[in-house]
Amino acid sequence: MKKIKKNITIHDIARELKLDSSTISRALSDSPRVGIKTKERVLSKAKELGYRRNQMASNLRTNKTMTIGVVVPYISRHFFSEAIDGIEQTVADKDYRVIISQSHDDYKLEKKILDGLFMNRVDGLLISASMETPDSSHLSIFKDNRIPVVLFDRYFENGGLSKVIFEDKQGANDLTQHMINQGCKKIFHLAGSIDSQIYQQRYQGYREALKKNDLEFKESFVKPSSLTAEDAVEIIKEILKDKKNLPDALVCGNDISALAIMKYLDEHTEIRVPGDICIGGFSNEPASDLIKPGLTTVDQHPFMIGKTAAEMLLDFINNKEKAFRSSNTVEIKSSLIVRGSTLKKKKKIIKKNNIK
Amino acid sequence: MKKIKKNITIHDIARELKLDSSTISRALSDSPRVGIKTKERVLSKAKELGYRRNQMASNLRTNKTMTIGVVVPYISRHFFSEAIDGIEQTVADKDYRVIISQSHDDYKLEKKILDGLFMNRVDGLLISASMETPDSSHLSIFKDNRIPVVLFDRYFENGGLSKVIFEDKQGANDLTQHMINQGCKKIFHLAGSIDSQIYQQRYQGYREALKKNDLEFKESFVKPSSLTAEDAVEIIKEILKDKKNLPDALVCGNDISALAIMKYLDEHTEIRVPGDICIGGFSNEPASDLIKPGLTTVDQHPFMIGKTAAEMLLDFINNKEKAFRSSNTVEIKSSLIVRGSTLKKKKKIIKKNNIK
DNA sequence: AAAAACTATACAATCGATTGTATTTTTTAT
DNA sequence: ATAAAAAATACAATCGATTGTATAGTTTTT
Structure with a gap:
């Protein structure tokens, strides 16, 4: 009978194969520093044990989460759910995940949400500001820590942030x-x-x-x-x-x-x-x-707004200088x-x- | 001029106050093991430096993420966006976050998503299965690792999973x-x-x-x-x-x-x-x-379906025996x-x- | 005043994966 | 066959927070 051990780590694999955990890590990420034969042994053992990388440990080490924060006033509004659809599809394609929160057009709640998203160290933020939001001051923590932000639909004049808006x-x-x-x-x-x-x-x-x-x-x-x-x-x-x-x-x-x-x-x-x-x-x-x-x-074209904003954000995440050197505004055409x-x-x- | 150092950690606070990082950690979580005066110093210094807890490090240590995975076929469908609204509001109340993904009614994609959510070690999973999904076999990894799952709306007979469905x-x-x-x-x-x-x-x-x-x-x-x-x-x-x-x-x-x-x-x-x-x-x-x-x-009543499913899941997360001892089915009344x-x-x- | 009890804080291990450096093993060159 | 080069793997530190244990300092008890 196959017993599936809980929460298998690279150390478990290392022990079984009498290898070092660093070799396992490299084998799993297909590093050229590991021999092809060893790679095969590791991969097969990983499968056998049902290994799944612990993303949190990886995140902590690499300082990357592959997660995008999305904040909208109301998820269920047609415009926003379409925009989220565009966002989700775009980033999922690149193996990013989205954490979605709703501000209910409440500035205080929005601030709390942003705090939480920052603590989760999202790699980027897409936000359609609440009605009450007076300015971008609550976004400064993202700027200070060089986490790219793209506004969409709702925005504010000051702040010099990049945005995707509708004409x-x-x-x-x-x-x-x-x-x-x-x-x-x-x-x-x-x-x-x-x-x-x-x-x-x-x-x-x-x-x-x-x-x-x-x-x-x-x-x-x-x-x-x-x-x-x-x-x-x-x-x-x-x-x-x-x-x-x-x-x-x-x-x-x-x-x-x-x-x-x-x-x-x-x-x-x-x-x-x-x-x-x-x-x-x-x-x-x-x-x-x-x-x-x-x-x-x-x-x-809410889907297109979401998609465009997500593409811009991904671009910023991969080219951080771009994100903070200047600001970019894309206006989606009305029809x-x-x-x-x-x-x-x-x-x-x-x-x-x-x-x- | 105040310089905001990037990514302040408890060690930065510890150094400044000539205390140990463990004391900082305890002070920030209001542990009784730290003196009240020290707590005040820590809190004020944390504020001064703009400290925000690194959730990933915390997650890794505590093996908890305060994150719920949500999988639906299409976010932008009225039914699902309303259900997600109910889910988000319910879990946000308890300081949980939601990672939302869409399966586009594609079984393969759904499997990939579940894999990703597991790697992110979500604390629980809410899923409305894709049309193509034949059974719950792809959910076994959650069961094996004692991560509670609640199905909603779409489900399957086998699997003995808890669910919130519509009559x-x-x-x-x-x-x-x-x-x-x-x-x-x-x-x-x-x-x-x-x-x-x-x-x-x-x-x-x-x-x-x-x-x-x-x-x-x-x-x-x-x-x-x-x-x-x-x-x-x-x-x-x-x-x-x-x-x-x-x-x-x-x-x-x-x-x-x-x-x-x-x-x-x-x-x-x-x-x-x-x-x-x-x-x-x-x-x-x-x-x-x-x-x-x-x-x-x-x-x-999609909002109610989402809300009910989220409540059930939170209950399971806090009472794991419940989640795996039996299965629970709630049927939301039609009108x-x-x-x-x-x-x-x-x-x-x-x-x-x-x-x- | 010495022992006991308690407070406040420091030390150190740990969560799981990554990565720079060091070492061992194998291959190639002379 | 031996030195040099290359390949494969091991060692060890690290990411930031948490937490069990140890220690220094203080108060209470007798």
Whole structure:
């Protein structure tokens, strides 16, 4: 009967073969300093005993963990789970592992998580900062210890950190322009937190499009929101109260809020989309393609964002000078997915305006 | 100017305070063997130097990693990302971290991942097996080394492992019964892989409901499918070809396929849901509540499944005898969410049949 | 005041793998 | 055949924290 001894180490193999543990270590890592015959004996004995390298011991000695820390606000949000998918696939390919944590948009928790990840001596960090995070000061420990960090999606201006972001401004601009092309004149904006760069950018893009087309704008067109389904419903109710000032289009900060509003309008009002109001969002949630009419949205390519960020990080890990000599920003291109929710002029394909 | 030395260790603190590193270690873990004054000096010096414990060294010595391995087929699927959310929150509360990997339903990759997780000496493992996984043989290394394992959602009969599963059979039964109550007579089933316990169970639940109600059943009512949106469309096309044998209800193995079919019917046929055909699915995808009519679905409570599995695992980690003395199976209750896609008798609330 | 009991701290081994240096063995060259 | 070169393996230190044992210093007991 084969007995499987627990937690076999290289010393166990060494003892059985009457060799030194250093030879075993070298044999297992295929070092040229070990004879081919010995290598074979070691490999076969390792298999026989069910040896598995203790990664922690190895990590301690080599000061490398083959582990990447990933911090996001919420794992289960479509955008983040797609981004994590991209990250995981990219790094797993190179035999890295990911430790994933969620900050729940809580700065204190985020700090605690970063501390833990540092103690685990991750080889690199990918983080999409919480809404509350004011700056990158809590990342300094990574910088001080030359552990590469790449931000993705959410970021901050200061800090000079490398990042992979989405061209939010352009996306919002395109979306708004598209609505204008459809003949919309009074376009409201459901805006996310002003503390967040990304929602700021979306707001800017919206503003610029209005300006470029000489369309009316008032501060009251902008409705700050948490962009949850519930909050969106509250806001549309509010908007509808002022019957003299109804918008004919609504640029929502995300799909979740846009979808909630469409559902509300359909179930509780006579207002029709896109006939009475055009609606657009961000993120291309799966539902956006399933409802009727489909929701026009700015696709953020979250998988690609995750993949790109992971590739950049791996590059930094392998070329540390790069990581700390300068900072790198990659902007992932947006693409506007036009669906029924903004198609007043139906079926006709509208080309981009060439107004200078 | 304060210089932050890289990678401060307890030895650095010891040197500065002219103490032994063992005293530092004990002071930092608040051992009663260190005087209170010394503790204070150590703590303040640690802070001053920016000391962070090297978890790897600690892990190696204590043979504990405070890390849980999580393996799922696809991170970005709604069900799994919700389950991971539940897992992460539960274990993070107890200061555990999660290493998350995806098997892409590939058995070979799954084996490789498990090997890696074992080498990292995770304290426990949560796994939702890949479709291809035939048995638990690749988990034996965890058993042999007394590392607790809890399966969730996907599982296998043999192996005697603890698991948290969903009552798929009951869910399918309830869904089918509900359709029958609505007056449906010819109910088809879009079935998932027969290799998977969960789809087997759903099929069984469907069958039992038909039998209990003495409804017609033929093998041809069951359509095997990969349950992707694309495949579902192919299958509904196929079904519609046989005009003499159209179903008046369709129990789909998941929401994704149900949603795809509803969209197809709406866009390409005259068939109306629920008027001509009732449709139901599994998982309560976010879109199911947003489309019109809403999709009736069996809610699987993925967050709760993840949370429960994580709690069970933590319990096993802290009580190892429990983990290996017996096996434990928790079945998470299903709940049927009735929406428009199955409501022929509109608005009337239908109570469960009491037919014995 | 000496012995006993207790505190606080130091010493040293250990976890398992890696790696620079030293030594032994084998091969090649003369 | 012997020296030199090369190959294979052994020795020993190390990564940083933990922990059992030993020792120095202090307080209590009688």
